Amino acid sequence: MDATAVRLAQHVGEQAMDWLGRLRTSFALHRDVPDYDISGESLKSLSELALAAAVVAREAVAGPRCAATAGSLLGFAWREFDTGALLYRLQAHTPAATHPMEIYSYFIPAGYRHAQLDRLADHLLSLRAASAVEHVPNRRLAVWAAARRIGARPPGDRDTLTAGTWLGRMPEPWMMDANNAYGVTHTVFHLTDWGADPGGLPEPLCDYLHRWLPVWVEVFRETRFWDLLLEFLIVGVCLPEPMFFPEVWERVAEAQRPDGMMPNGLTAPPVEPEHAWLNHHHPTIVAVVAGTLTVSRALSTATAGGGRA
Amino acid sequence: MSLTHQPTPGSVEEATGALAGSLARALRGTSDGVGTRSPLASWDRRAGGLAAIRVLGADVLAPFLLTGKPLRQEEAWLVRAAVRDHPAPRGHTPEAALWGVRDTALTAALARLGVDASGWEGLAEPRAPGPLADDWVTLAADLVRLSTAAHPSLHPELRERLLDRRLDVARGLVRAMLRRDLLSAARLTRWLLTLAPDDLTSATLVHLEIAGHHDPRVRFEAAIARLLSDNR
């Protein structure tokens, strides 16, 4: 990936972060309802905001403004979760649910902790129930990854859980659809701890992805499904030998709105950012992560001597 | 061809589809009458018939090449008439190069069936194929057009060059499948079988035989691919 393309990825990521910063109140949780009535969607959105900010902070390749926004958003999200107390209350109220501890785990690499939640998560993850949750396979890997981050004993072993996923089976690559595609991307994210540990991907899966990722990227580039396309770009830079798609970044940059919002590529966003937030904050969050990780891997690859064609 | 596309009645495209269907039946050995009737019989008397023969190129000889059926003189004559009536474009355009590769395959197929077509009026001038595209998307698109050469021996030079591009061809196939472009997928499957089969091509071929059954051109390509696969 040449310097121009790297700058472009950085620009996309930073513009997207800018938009998230300006739209932060859209991510705020409703305070006028009981904890358990806070919508799952809003919890998810806020947690993904924190996740993206944490990745930016971790990679430390962002310019000062972007880095400051990331730090600020992390603090904002943590406070929205009552500095962890809300997540604790949710987890205690619904012990069988895994999302509170999953959300909690996003904050840990950024240095946030909640002692009671640690104790509760540790206990719940040690129950028989922890390995029996009726989750789709890639979500079970999410819980496994969260446990790892929290420092609790992960329920189930990595290879068994991976073997249950679509990616783990390495199917005929033309049996891809959007649902399976999101499964693939998330399997990679969990195995590599959101790009922190490319070595976490077993070698056969790396080979499989090396073969077919370019096809999936090309197909979703053609249909302009930005949300999923950007997730696949992240997959590319989570590989031990990263795959870069400079021409795709040009298309992404063209599609990004001047205010930094990334359209999902499925529905036509309204002009007002606050109204567009509902359906298009997710791809914008993904754009932050994709831009950040692309820059980071491109820089470290350049110093090490070239990526894989 | 998409599910919704129907060729204009009386068009060359329609005739090509009909000829492909006839040839597919011949390949499966399920033609009407006990396999003695030629799949090419009377195609010169049908509207667009010779044009269809020209379009299908070396593929019209598939039933003869792949099942050992002998080529009769009147059948060779039909092919010669089709070539004469639809001469290859001349010059150094990409189109002329495309016809060049296809006619090389056609000439080679005829030779294997005992017909010397050198000097036939309307054939493209023999020339070496140009360099292969570097990127897999363009390469696959080019190979789709060159599908009549996708056979172990009809264009050794092209096949040789493709041996270390197998992954790129496979990527082209997967993309075609995802785009529901079954005709392109079937042609690229032929190319992969020409280079080396694997589990993926096997599964893909079965899928094409089932999902592409409604389209005579896909049916025909899949039938050729099936014989290429079986003959290995």
Add this chain to the structure above:
Amino acid sequence: MPVIHEEVGRLIAEGESSTTHGAGSAKNAEILLLGLASLLSANPRRNEPIEDSCQGAVQNLACASAF
């Protein structure tokens, strides 16, 4: 003969289909998008028209999800 010959040339030069085809149409996309609601952060159908980037054969791959 010229028109027929043109068609011969066109059919020979015809490569892959020009846009991605499939069962997808704007109508199908709406139905299929329901399945995607859980994947994107909110039901994207709500209040927003479908983005038609492929001349009617919209996002078949994107929209075909487990039902």
